[in-house]
Amino acid sequence: MSEQPSLWWIDWRLSRASVVRETIGRFLFFCFIGFALLSMLLSGGASRFFADRYVITAVLRAEVPPAEAEGLARKVAALPPVRSASYRDPEAAWKEFLRAYPGLDALRGAGGNPMPGYIEIRIRPDRLTGDDVDLVASALRSVPLVERVLAGEEWFPRLLRAGRLAFRLGWGIFGAFLAGFFLVARLQERARAVALAADFAFLAERGVPAGRMALLRAAAAAVSGFLLAAAGTAAGGGALFASLRTFPFLEGVIGPPADLLLPRTIAAAVLFSLGAAFLSAAASLLGWRAARSGRK
Amino acid sequence: MIEGFRLGVFSRGATLWDGLDFAFGDAAAWFVAGPPSSGKTLLLSILRGERRPDAGDVLVTGNSLYRGNAAHARAWRASCGHVPEQTISGARLTVGDLFRRSALAGGGVRESERKDRADRLLEMVGLPGASGWRIAELSISERVRACLAAELLRGPKVLFCDGVVAGAGIPCREMLWGLFRALAREGNTVVLAERTIPERWALAAGDGAPVGPFRVYRLPVPGEG
Numbered sequence: 001m002s003e004q005p006s007l008w009w010i011d012w013r014l015s016r017a018s019v020v021r022e023t024i025g026r027f028l029f030f031c032f033i034g035f036a037l038l039s040m041l042l043s044g045g046a047s048r049f050f051a052d053r054y055v056i057t058a059v060l061r062a063e064v065p066p067a068e069a070e071g072l073a074r075k076v077a078a079l080p081p082v083r084s085a086s087y088r089d090p091e092a093a094w095k096e097f098l099r100a101y102p103g104l105d106a107l108r109g110a111g112g113n114p115m116p117g118y119i120e121i122r123i124r125p126d127r128l129t130g131d132d133v134d135l136v137a138s139a140l141r142s143v144p145l146v147e148r149v150l151a152g153e154e155w156f157p158r159l160l161r162a163g164r165l166a167f168r169l170g171w172g173i174f175g176a177f178l179a180g181f182f183l184v185a186r187l188q189e190r191a192r193a194v195a196l197a198a199d200f201a202f203l204a205e206r207g208v209p210a211g212r213m214a215l216l217r218a219a220a221a222a223v224s225g226f227l228l229a230a231a232g233t234a235a236g237g238g239a240l241f242a243s244l245r246t247f248p249f250l251e252g253v254i255g256p257p258a259d260l261l262l263p264r265t266i267a268a269a270v271l272f273s274l275g276a277a278f279l280s281a282a283a284s285l286l287g288w289r290a291a292r293s294g295r296k
Numbered sequence: 297m298i299e300g301f302r303l304g305v306f307s308r309g310a311t312l313w314d315g316l317d318f319a320f321g322d323a324a325a326w327f328v329a330g331p332p333s334s335g336k337t338l339l340l341s342i343l344r345g346e347r348r349p350d351a352g353d354v355l356v357t358g359n360s361l362y363r364g365n366a367a368h369a370r371a372w373r374a375s376c377g378h379v380p381e382q383t384i385s386g387a388r389l390t391v392g393d394l395f396r397r398s399a400l401a402g403g404g405v406r407e408s409e410r411k412d413r414a415d416r417l418l419e420m421v422g423l424p425g426a427s428g429w430r431i432a433e434l435s436i437s438e439r440v441r442a443c444l445a446a447e448l449l450r451g452p453k454v455l456f457c458d459g460v461v462a463g464a465g466i467p468c469r470e471m472l473w474g475l476f477r478a479l480a481r482e483g484n485t486v487v488l489a490e491r492t493i494p495e496r497w498a499l500a501a502g503d504g505a506p507v508g509p510f511r512v513y514r515l516p517v518p519g520e521g
Binding site: 206 | 396401
């Protein structure tokens with residue numbers, strides 16, 4: 001009796017040209033989608049952009065000594081949602097005021113510096129939520145040294161809504177691209193299964209079970225899908241890293257290049273590659289089934 | 297040993313044949329002659345385990361192909377070679393593709409070995425250097441010989457040929473006569489289905505045994521007593 005034929009990479013053995021074409025196309029797609037995925041992961045949609053611009057200002061009472069104000073700033077900085085908290089003394093506040101409104105030096109003439117000191121608080125991009133901002137603002141309001149907290153409560157919910165919308169829109173577009181990939185991959189798999197139908201029939205006639213062929217094709221599709229997605233995401237990550245180094249202003253929107261190597265980013269890329277493997281295998285099985293049932 | 301017991305086929309609303317017994321011994325070349333539409337192709341399909349007979353059973357080395365273990369039937373099909381009467385005519389397919397496909401079914405044939413063996417087999421069937429030729433551009437005779445050579449690549453223990461002698465044409469008969477007998481001498485079994493047996497073959501094989509609409513001949517193998 002003949003030995004059991006190896007059906008691994010059967011499509012590659014029978015139709016190299018089409019497999020190479022599709023592989024190149026999929027790799028380029030994964031490069032693009034990997035770049036988009038990592039950008040989305042790092043930026044958190046519009047969170048980093050907003051977090052970079054959103055500031056809570058705690059205006060201090062006039063008589064607060066600098067040492068106490070700095071101690072308060074350190075305590076605020078220790079709150080979980082807070083990225084940074086820095087104290088500006090009345091003199092620094094006055095200079096900032098003059099930079100913003102030049103020509104108003106006369107205001108200081110009569111009663112000295114009219115500007116109070118303040119603490120500028122920035123929130124971490126992943127904690128830019130209504131609850132976390134409320135937590136920080138209410139913590140500050142309960143402190144006797146603080147006269148007033150400016151947290152933009154009137155417009156902040158609108159900002160969050162816009163952020164959520166941008167977040168959903170970004171992931172929606174990402175999902176649409178993945179769905180498009182699945183659709184195209186399924187069509188490619190079906191076309192290849194139709195083109196190789198005579199070969200599969202030949203093998204089936206010679207004792208190779210059709211189910212085994214379908215499963216091994218799907219397994220090969222999963223392995224190649226995983227490797228292509230991993231390689232494409234790595235290449236996309238490299239391109240993103242280079243972009244962030246070349247154009248530093250992008251860091252304010254996307255994030256620092258070092259974040260690409262965080263364990264959670266790598267874990268997300270691996271998860272994405274596993275998802276791509278699953279989609280590739282499903283496309284292979286569905287393409288095979290459609291080709292076998294003769295649907296066009 | 298391939299044995300068919302009380303085989304029957306019902307086709308097109310009628311009984312094509314029923315109650316036929318066959319016994320094809322190992323290491324021999326068998327010739328089944330039958331008139332057109334007598335069910336020769338069907339008989340080969342049944343013997344290969346491709347089509348369950350409507351009556352009777354087929355035993356291979358004592359195991360039923362249709363009522364026994366499915367793995368045994370698959371292994372049997374894997375050990376068979378088959379040259380169909382209707383050869384493939386895929387527009388883009390080349391002779392080399394036939395060998396690639398056959399090697400895949402055989403498993404474990406290295407690319408360099410495949411090419412080497414393919415060249416030798418093609419030369420043997422009178423198609424030297426035909427690897428790159430398109431099937432669609434070949435004559436019927438060339439297609440049949442190319443398919444036969446591709447099947448031989450795997451070295452099947454049992455070879456079923458449907459209309460190969462007629463398809464290959466008179467000039468190739470001597471080559472086929474020698475080839476089939478040589479295969480049998482090496483321990484393989486060859487089952488040929490044709491409308492008529494060439495006169496010289498019939499003279500050498502003697503009177504065939506009548507089985508239903510068929511006449512079954514055993515071709516003499518060189519070196520047999």
